[in-house]
Amino acid sequence: MVKGYKLQIKGLSILIGIFIHVQFSFSQCSVRSNKGDYTVEISLSLIDVNVLSSAPCPNGYNYNVDIEYNVTYTGTNFPSNGLDNLNGNLTCGNTNLFFHVPSTGGVGTTTTAQNYINQNCQNASPQNLNCNTATLNISYYGGGDGDDIPYQTIDCPPIIPSALDVSFLYSDLSVDAGYATYSWTTASEKNASHFLIERMGENQNWVLVDTVKxxxxxxxxxHYFIDDKIYTxxxxxxxxxxxDNNGDTTxxxxxxxxxxxxxxxxxxxxPATDKVKILGIEKGDKVVSITTANAQQIDINSLELKANDSTxxxxxxxxxxGVYFILLSSGRSVKFVKI
Structure with a gap:
């Protein structure tokens, strides 16, 4: 059973420095192939405005933007090795911030390609920086059957958020004994109802894990955390x-x-006489060395080894x-006896 918990700490929290963490919302766009067999779905989320100076700000500051992306395919015959081209521009005021998205897609984080200068000393926020437009360049010509995506530029505008109900500080994700523990901390909250925690595995589908008040x-x-059982x-x-209490989600x-x-x-x-099997092998694990009890190395290149993902x-x-010690590439070792 998954449970959520909250701890309250009394006192004053003081944050020092000019690194400013700004939260945004999702935007989404899609492109269909020539023949319509597949569609590329793209979601962008502008996560952080990173102010790159800890000094006082008399003349503005440098910044870049971290962008979470989620690129998925629906339909059939989609590009198994990725698109030919997938990159974009985020417009903040009069500045175009170039960013690259891996052509193979999936979920991850990318950062705008260079540092940009904000000429005033206002707080870094989507409103102050006017980050209200995004475009994506996309193409694919490897279909062979003509089911391609011609090079094109599409609009993928981000949503400009209102003031946040929650001042988000940090989070952590760890796994132990088959349980993922996701924890997070807020500095303050206003009109907040509850939190939604969702999980996506390799099937590319988001599922709700828990709701925490x-x-x-x-x-x-x-301070909050949830435990989530992982089976594979x-x-x-x-x-x-x-x-929030109005039903709006951030x-x-x-x-x-x-x-x-x-x-x-x-x-x-x-002990063994003619052959042994090593069980519990990690995927990609290999035998690095075999050593006798007298520290003599066995020439593993002359041995007959049959391996799969688990043995x-x-x-x-x-x-x-005698007694032998087997060392694997993962750093683990095991002992056996030949009789």
Whole structure:
């Protein structure tokens, strides 16, 4: 069962520095292929305005923007190796901020390509910087059957948010013993109803993990966390949104983990006579060395090794009787006895 918890800390929280964390909302656009077999769906979320100076601001400041992207395909015969071209421009006032999105798509974060200068010393916010327009350049000519996407520029305008009900400080995502723990902290809250925590696995579908009640209206730090059971290995994304008492929703955070449960490394049979199997191998794991109890190295290049994603089989016809230690590329080791 997934449960959410909140801790309240009394006192005054003081933030020093000019790094300014600004929250935005999602925008979405799509492009259909020539023949209509597939559609490219693109969501952009402007997460952070990064002010790149800790000094006082007499003459403006440098900044860039972190952008979360989610590129998915619907339909059939879509580009298995990615698009030929996918990049864009975010317009903040009179400044165009170029950004690149990996042509293979998926979910991730990109940053505008260079530092830009804001000529005044107002707080960095979407309203002050006028970040109200985004375009994407997209193309694909590798279909072979003519089901391509001609080079084109499409509008993908971000939504300009109103003042946030929640002052979001930071979050953390960790995994242990098959449970992902997602925690977050707010500096203050106003008119906040609850938080939504969603998860997306490799099937590219967002599912609601939990709903956690917010403090409501508070000028104190509030701490929250949820535990989420993970059953299979893979990459998992967690998205945090806040819902106010009016039903309006604001995106706050996106994090991901690569869950690879540790498998118990064993050798069977042990002791052995003619062959052994090493069980609990990680995907891509290889035998690095085999050493005797007297620290003598065995030439592994002359051995017959049969491997898959979970086991390695080793023939022992060339081995003398004794104790052996096997070292894997993951750094794990295991011992067996030849009799």
């Amino acid at each position: 917010a403090s409501g209206s508070s000028d104190q730090e509030s 290995e893979g990459v998992y994304y967690y998205k945090l949104r806040e819902v 995106f706050l955070d996106l994090k991901h983990i690569n869950y690879r449960p540790e498998r118990n490394l064993t050798v069977v049979p042990n 390695i089989q080793l023939e022992l016809s060339e081995f003398q009787k």
